[in-house]
Amino acid sequence: xxxxxxxxxxxxxxxxxxxxxxxxxxxxxxxxxxxVILYLEDITVSFDGFRALNKLNLAIDxxxxxxxxxxxxxxxxxxxxxxxGKTRPDSGRAFFGQTIDLTRLTEPQIAHTGIGRKFQKPTxxxxxxxxxxxxxxxxxxxxxxxxLFATLRDEQRDRIAATLTQIGLxxxxxxxxxxxxxxxxxxxxxxxxxxxxxxxxxxxxPVAGMTDDETVKTAELFLSLAGKHSLVVVEHxxxxxxxxxxxxxxxxxxxxxxEGDLATVQNDQRVIEVYLGR
Amino acid sequence: xxxxxxxRFLSSIDRKSGIALAVFLAVALLxxxxxxxxxxxxxxxxxxxxxxxLVGKIMCYAIVAIAMDLIWGYGGILSLGHGLFxxxxxxxxxxxxxxxxxxxxxxxADLPDxxxxxxxxxxxxxxxxxxxxxxxxxxxxxxxxxxxCIFGFFAFRSRIKGVYFSIIxxxxxxxxxxxxxxxxxGFGGNNGFTDFKRILGYSIxxxxxxxxxxxLTALLLAATFVFAKWLVGSKYGRVLTAIRDAESRVxxxxxxxxxxxxxxxxxxxxxxxxxxxxxxxxxxxxxxxxMGVANSIEIAIWVAVGGRGTLIGPIIGAFVVNLxxxxxxxxxxxYWLFFLGLLFIVVTLLLPQGLIGLWKSLxxxxxxxxxxx
Numbered sequence: 169x170x171x172x173x174x175x176x177x178x179x180x181x182x183x184x185x186x187x188x189x190x191x192x193x194x195x196x197x198x199x200x201x202x203x204v205i206l207y208l209e210d211i212t213v214s215f216d217g218f219r220a221l222n223k224l225n226l227a228i229d230x231x232x233x234x235x236x237x238x239x240x241x242x243x244x245x246x247x248x249x250x251x252x253g254k255t256r257p258d259s260g261r262a263f264f265g266q267t268i269d270l271t272r273l274t275e276p277q278i279a280h281t282g283i284g285r286k287f288q289k290p291t292x293x294x295x296x297x298x299x300x301x302x303x304x305x306x307x308x309x310x311x312x313x314x315x316l317f318a319t320l321r322d323e324q325r326d327r328i329a330a331t332l333t334q335i336g337l338x339x340x341x342x343x344x345x346x347x348x349x350x351x352x353x354x355x356x357x358x359x360x361x362x363x364x365x366x367x368x369x370x371x372x373x374p375v376a377g378m379t380d381d382e383t384v385k386t387a388e389l390f391l392s393l394a395g396k397h398s399l400v401v402v403e404h405x406x407x408x409x410x411x412x413x414x415x416x417x418x419x420x421x422x423x424x425x426x427e428g429d430l431a432t433v434q435n436d437q438r439v440i441e442v443y444l445g446r
Numbered sequence: 447x448x449x450x451x452x453x454r455f456l457s458s459i460d461r462k463s464g465i466a467l468a469v470f471l472a473v474a475l476l477x478x479x480x481x482x483x484x485x486x487x488x489x490x491x492x493x494x495x496x497x498x499x500l501v502g503k504i505m506c507y508a509i510v511a512i513a514m515d516l517i518w519g520y521g522g523i524l525s526l527g528h529g530l531f532x533x534x535x536x537x538x539x540x541x542x543x544x545x546x547x548x549x550x551x552x553x554x555a556d557l558p559d560x561x562x563x564x565x566x567x568x569x570x571x572x573x574x575x576x577x578x579x580x581x582x583x584x585x586x587x588x589x590x591x592x593x594x595c596i597f598g599f600f601a602f603r604s605r606i607k608g609v610y611f612s613i614i615x616x617x618x619x620x621x622x623x624x625x626x627x628x629x630x631x632g633f634g635g636n637n638g639f640t641d642f643k644r645i646l647g648y649s650i651x652x653x654x655x656x657x658x659x660x661x662l663t664a665l666l667l668a669a670t671f672v673f674a675k676w677l678v679g680s681k682y683g684r685v686l687t688a689i690r691d692a693e694s695r696v697x698x699x700x701x702x703x704x705x706x707x708x709x710x711x712x713x714x715x716x717x718x719x720x721x722x723x724x725x726x727x728x729x730x731x732x733x734x735x736x737m738g739v740a741n742s743i744e745i746a747i748w749v750a751v752g753g754r755g756t757l758i759g760p761i762i763g764a765f766v767v768n769l770x771x772x773x774x775x776x777x778x779x780x781y782w783l784f785f786l787g788l789l790f791i792v793v794t795l796l797l798p799q800g801l802i803g804l805w806k807s808l809x810x811x812x813x814x815x816x817x818x819x
Contacts, residue, residue: 252698279700291695293688300684305699312705318681364699 198282198367199266205230205368205398206251211260213246213422220246221257222422228368233394235409236402237433238419239443244402245288247419248370252285253278264368276310284366288373290353294346298337298356301345302328305360328363335359336385351378358389369393371401375408387411406430418442458676463758467668474664479657495656499728502660504768505667506725511748511760512667512674513717518746519755520678521710522690523607527615528718529742530622531590535719536732537626538589540639541573542582543650543727547643559641560634570632579646586723587716594715595708602707616739623737638733645727656728663724667761670717674757677713686710687755740783747790753800762801 198205206228213221221243228234238244249255250262253275262270268281293301306324308314332338335355340348345356354374361369371390375383387408390399394414403409409416409430416433418425420442426433433439459467478493485492510532518524544558551559557566575581597618601611629635648655677683689696689703696703726732735741744767752763767789774782797804
């Protein structure tokens with residue numbers, strides 16, 4: 169048994185490629201041979217007997233833009249927690265591509281495989297400038313040893329500047345992020361996601377608190393990302409979902425109630441009942 | 447372009463700090479030795495040995511304050527056990543100082559006095575090599591690093607945070623204190639180490655030795671400040687403050703907080719260890735009370751009084767609190783702890799940014815008035 173194996177046994181480190189300092193920037197070999205980027209199978213999560221997710225099955229195609237709706241407590245956020253490693257499912261399997269088993273990876277590892285997440289409440293680094301927020305999110309070697317001596321190359325600066333312009337914060341680069349407006353914070357978080365260059369973006373209520381104008385711009389941004397990236401958007405704003413087009417999945421009591429385009433879903437009797445209450 | 451290491455460190459210092467550093471080093475390395483030796487003790491300009499020892503001691507505390515600011519001010523992790531690392535460095539270097547006594551102890555034996563007293567015939571295994579300055583200097587770094595690394599790994603891996611972490615660090619230093627109180631532990635029990643005679647063969651009480659120790663401490667304080675300034679200005683520093691402000695976001699953009707916290711925790715412990723090693727020869731004693739709970743809390747108070755997350759603030763805090771302490775403990779010894787508690791409450795309630803914050807807001811108010819006039 170090698171020293172590394174012994175250490176792993178003692179400390180219970182699960183990662184095979186962990187070198188003790190974090191996570192190298194490795195190009196993930198995401199297997200998309202069946203054209204499915206995310207595959208959830210029979211996922212069940214219980215909190216104190218309450219089943220937040222109940223045998224949830226979901227498949228997202230590569231390049232797809234999927235919207236997820238559902239009443240409060242339907243399990244939308246818990247589903248994102250499972251995909252990003254924050255919550256471990258009691259049973260079921262979650263695969264990224266054909267080969268990466270998400271239930272066995274930690275949050276940072278999952279981020280490195282190419283999944284980015286935007287939280288429901290904008291979560292940014294308030295003391296850092298908008299520029300620094302993007303700098304920290306940028307896809308690069310994120311180990312301690314590399315962070316100590318990291319300097320920004322010109323093309324990296326240009327990328328950050330380009331992303332700042334893209335999210336409409338070109339003139340706010342040096343402002344502490346905490347001083348930005350709510351909508352700007354939402355956009356900054358989306359910008360951080362873009363800097364990560366993820367293949368799958370999970371967006372939890374991305375337009376909450378945005379003005380109508382900002383909402384339209386966000387929809388345009390997402391549509392431009394679809395195809396190259398896969399997006400899963402959780403939203404309550406139906407006009408936003410309509411603007412995005414694409415398939416809609418309705419969650420209810422921890423499992424999928426139905427899937428289809430928005431018009432079909434909105435006219436479905438079961439969906440109406442779920443939203444209005446029986 | 448490849449910049450040499452030292453230049454890269456220095457480039458993190460702005461003009462104002464650079465001038466302040468130069469003045470500080472000129473005073474500590476040139477003015478103080480000159481004033482001490484050139485003027486007779488009765489002269490007004492004479493810097494007394496007492497003053498040199500007192501300031502040397504406080505400079506050791508200032509290094510600890512910087513170490514505490516790194517972990518607390520920038521990392522958001524409040525340690526209430528930093529006295530342990532300080533004491534570990536002190537004890538480790540104290541072993542060397544005990545061996546330097548040689549046969550000049552009261553028993554005239556090869557072993558340190560307390561071992562003779564316990565009727566021990568040979569040195570315990572961990573005392574081997576303690577007569578070598580280099581080995582002990584290495585241990586001063588390694589011992590606190592190892593203790594911090596092991597403790598930190600398990601604490602941070604279990605995602606212990608906030609007040610729970612603080613309580614555990616407090617328990618850790620308390621447990622260590624109880625261990626060091628025992629005679630069987632082999633570190634002199636409740637008397638600790640004292641009655642040092644020599645360091646590297648030079649008399650430890652000689653004014654020249656004191657001046658050298660004072661100068662070394664000043665140099666190390668300056669170096670610690672430059673290093674800390676560089677560290678918090680690096681991308682690592684930005685990740686560290688990001689972990690303090692929104693740890694989950696940091697994880698979801700792909701950094702593992704465990705290693706980032708463990709690194710700063712270990713660095714902080716090592717700085718404390720080195721400060722402890724410089725403290726012991728100047729003060730002339732180390733005993734388990736250094737690991738006491740109150741000592742570690744006092745470190746946090748220096749940082750809070752000076753201003754968290756400013757690096758310069760904690761240095762000022764260490765000086766202000768300790769100068770007040772040495773005056774109080776002479777004039778009103780029984781009221782010191784009340785004053786310390788009061789100070790902590792006042793700072794927490796009225797000055798969340800400490801003295802640095804007060805100074806900044808005063809300057810802003812003045813600038814505002816000037817603008818109107």
